Amino acid sequence: MRFVDEFRDADTAHALSAKITALCEPGRQYKLMEVCGGHTHTIYKHGLEDYLPEQITLVHGPGCPVCVIPMGRVDDAMALASEPDVIMTSFGDMMRVPGSHGSFFDAKAHGTDIRMVYSPLDSLKIARKNPDKRVVFMAIGFETTAPSTAMTVLRAAAEGLTNFSIFCNHVTIVPAIKAILDSPDLRLDGFLGPGHVSTVIGCRPYEFIARDYGKPVVVAGFEPLDILQSIYMLMLQLSEGRAEIENQYSRVVPWNGNTVALKAIGQTMELRPYFEWRGLGFISHSALKVREDYAAFDAERLFSVPGVRVADPKACQCGEVLKGVLKPWECKVFGTACTPETPIGTCMVSPEGACAAYYNYGRLTRQRVKEASGT
């Protein structure tokens, strides 16, 4: 596969690994955060940690849009799905996320019409095919996905559809990064910037990280070599005492982002004054809602949504995992009471969650890895 296979070459990986190790100052520990859930997934799926020296620890960040949805919003979505004549449509990742009364998947077993879609446009198709039903699209994701939702709303408006709306749970990445930077628990040396979010917002929004916090950022692609090269670039900056924003994923990420995408978002959505993030609490100006002009497509205005706040269960340490304070296996319920089969928290449910990635791919001690691969 072009633009994929070339970036998965094992020999180059060894070379990069050697260069990264060479840049490590003896006796110094490095903590690098990969913000994006997609990066966490790649790291575990390809066993990338095997290529890094002991001195470098990768800290998993909050860039998993499913993971940060609080239980109360899931309950709200379930309430919407249970409304008469509603067909709820959602990406696959949301299907198992537990609210206080089960997940979409459970609701489906009880007879609620909930359908998995690959694209918000599929949801529109369902709306066209079912004029007597009201179709709601569960819109989740960072700025990567918001433009697609926005374009879908614009299309719905252009076609004059009256039975389509979105339940908007889009969140923005920069406030989450800022919350991490301001957190006293963490001392990070650098960031692997979110690759696909940056195709929309560009690289400028991260400049404050270098300028105000003195930390380097490398916007990284999602293939294993992309990540290794980005780590190399971060280590180079650290060894040279620089703190800059660099773009490793330049084949896809334009420095100034995608203006058309930003315009579409701006036309249909606006920032909420504040929004609750699972584990991170309330963050101001961190999420999007539908603009007044497009009220006809806003499920929150068309339906009565409970809006109940549900506290994160005390046993659930998703918050700390999302902030990178805890490694998945350090959570007290990881793998025992909380498993992919019986998830308590979102980090275990979402394919991009750190806990799911670790449980499904990385649940091996370093010792066994050495023995197995004969290294």
Added chain:
Amino acid sequence: MTADQGGGAGPAQAGWVAEALRVHEQEEQQHERRGSPQPLPGTVREELVLERIDRARRSRPRIKEDRITMSHGAGGKATQTLIEAMFLSEFSNPLLEPLEDAARLNVGGARLALTTDSFVVSPLFFPGGNIGDLAVNGTVNDLATSGATPLYLSAGFILEEGFEVAELGRIVASMKQAATAAAVQIVTGDTKVVERGKADGCYINTAGVGVIEHDLDLGVAYAQPGDAIIVSGPIGDHGVTIMLARGELDIEADVISDTAPLNGLVAGLLAATDGVRALRDATRGGVATILNEIAKSAGVGVLVNENDIPVRTEVRGACELLGIDPMYVACEGRLVAVTAPEAADQALAALRAHPLGERAAVIGHVTADPPGLVQLKTAFGGTRIVDLLVGDPLPRIC
């Protein structure tokens, strides 16, 4: 209308979490009472946690849901739990315990294999086949992988009121063709009709009987460290075909189902070498599920190499597009063989000599450690585990 809450009146609680924790606490205490092995001195915290997880995974399966969900039919963890906690625990007997594809019976001196299968695939017709030949081939394969020569099938039809007779005719004609190709006969059957809205057109249930004519005792429980693991051809064709045939994803590709009877392939294999320890056909849940069954059943580890696993380019493309791993995607005409290390070359040659096994390949080996775990050496050179999925990204595959 949503009230943007600022945390006014105290937030609600998710009661089920406390309940889940309480139940888990009880299980942990039971473990302690039964006496668990002491951790080795100097064990790192991470290792302790991994050990705790292993214990949790080994504990008695319990069904936690109060309603059946689609996961229970996916062939992954939920299905396993349902089978063990519900069916095995109730029907419990030594013939059922091995939970292989077919039961092996001794009847009046003859060794027989008996299997049953139900087919609920949607859509009924797809590139490469339909529910009918799927039913015949699937049943034949369950018998073949038990080392039996398939002989007789039964076919029970559950038809939906309103289903077109002509379509039923096409299905039945395919079944006749498939049976002839596999040299089996359909000797008994049943027909039921249910009201419009049930049975999605047509469901088929089969049973199959075969005779075991050699001395080999095949079973995944017999896998030993050092054994080779062979797959008979490219994986994931059937699952991807069905997914695309559903038409919901607007994807076109030249993939067809790999549904085929494997008895000829198996006969050739067993004639060429007696070093075969186990055979399984990779259906729902894909190759990954079989590897996990080997690891769990024999208490061994499995290590496979991503580079050695044959996958068609289009199947890879479709899987990448949808974020699905081909290892979990169903096949309907592929087998996984576990052989003694010295028998691997002969086994491979025998498979490749047959049209259905042209692209057979050794994909990995059985290891002593870590028991019960399947590891994958990625194309990239790193290592990760391949666990059972809870559900299935592609429901109603077969």
Added chain:
Amino acid sequence: MCLGIPGEVIEFLPDQPDLARVDVSGVRRVINIGLLADDPPKPGEWVLIHVGFALSKIDEDEAASAMQFLEGIGQAYDDELAALAESRIE
């Protein structure tokens, strides 16, 4: 969710300027290219696909220079390994 896949643009759909058919490893799907309205892709060009939309064009020059860097590292590594194998310090 971050899932973005590279695909090659095959053709536009007649009467639907926003849509194009792309090929991903032999698999074809129609996607919406509306987000690239400022600089629409032409058949033969590659785009990044995410939930049915093209988010960005893949810049072949940038990809080539990324590959050059990586290959260079690989080559330098191979050279060093070779040098290591050949050198003697006693």
